[in-house]
Amino acid sequence: MMIKVGILGYGTVGKGVVHLIEERCSDIEIKHILVRSKEECLDDHFTVDFDVLLEDIDVLMEMIVGDSPTYETIVRALSKGIHVITSNKVTVAAHLQEYIDLATKNHVQFRFEASVGGGIPWIESCIKAKRVDQIHSIKGILNGTTNYILDRMAKEKIDFDVCLQEAKRLGYAEADPSADIDGFDVQRKIMISSSLAYESIIPFEEYDCISLRKIKLVDLEFFSKKGYTIKYIGFSKTKGNQMYGSVEPVLIRNDSLFASVDKNNNMIELYGDSIGYLQFVGQGAGQLPTANAMIQDLLDIVEHKVNKIEFDKKLNMDKTMCKFTYVFCANQYQFDDEIIKNKIEVDGRRIATSKPITPEERNEYLNCIMQLDKTCVCLRKEED
């Protein structure tokens, strides 16, 4: 049977999806493609009318930016008995529970594989791991843009802004790249992943989030000589009914698998109580890898494969449940505080290592420093 699809968003990912359907899916018909203006309509498949988009389709594939008119359109589609597939983590993070409930009520599927980890089949694997195990932690390089920036800065000594421009050109960055470099994109991705893994939704705003914006070449070079790579990591961990989640730059030993993840690749790791550590690596951003994940969701719908998703546990965010060592780098701040274990000065940059402290203590300390020295960068140090 021919499956009829409506395409919402004909940008980087949308064009990739159309290309893969036309090239590789003979039993899928692209019925409508919604674009913003009549001038963008290339043939009679194109429309600017949302009513037309939802006419006579089985599946809506949503690839626009932000939550409006995304939310209204997804709700309309699910309510009409149309399956929905999306790559848009903004809308998934904001309404995951509601979309799943509405899909269930209307006997259709809401799928979002491409919203985390680009082309990596992570959502599917996470749901699968949870069928057998209790998952205790998730750690991931979850943003292709920032991994690309850090990798090129470290290897080619190129400045942050130049690498960001290149990530935009390659189709990795968000329409507003502050979502990438200030961490909100990873905040949403770790929130979506943790909600599935721990069966409990904690709003993404509650996850600690430290921007990557201030990372300097001198910092990368200094830590590289000491045997560490800086990676931008989304992390969450549970203990009983408590959970801690964060997005922050982390110092990782050069010989670890995470340190070897280059370019726009992502790596996601879970820890399950019988499987132990499971790791997944692949392109986390870019046209075809992301489109590939959308097509996988589409084929799963065609083959009537259904994932069981539940959020019936209640976890609370606890910023005191674990302790970490943090490293602070700044130009002026003296770091003469009790919390600091040792400090050095290299080429005018002061680098201070904390005693083991809770994230809550780190947040308070960092807020105080930032009022006096805005150049301060805070890195979590992974245990050796």
Ligand SMILES: NC(=O)C1=CN([C@@H]2O[C@H](COP(=O)(O)OP(=O)(O)OC[C@H]3O[C@@H](n4cnc5c(N)ncnc54)[C@H](OP(=O)(O)O)[C@@H]3O)[C@@H](O)[C@H]2O)C=CC1
């Ligand atoms: N690029 C990537 O690697 C990945 C992207 N994603 C997500 O996928 C989605 C799409 O990303 P991407 O393709 O890169 O983004 P683009 O900006 O390249 O494409 C988005 C497209 O949607 C169009 N659009 C936005 N709003 C509307 C609207 N109201 N009506 C009609 N068209 C609209 C845009 O038009 P206009 O240009 O006129 O605004 C643009 O053509 C985003 O949510 C993103 O976060 C997820 C994983 C990876």
Ligand SMILES: N[C@@H](CC=O)C(=O)O
């Ligand atoms: N901007 C995002 C795109 C994929 O989610 C990224 O760089 O990872």
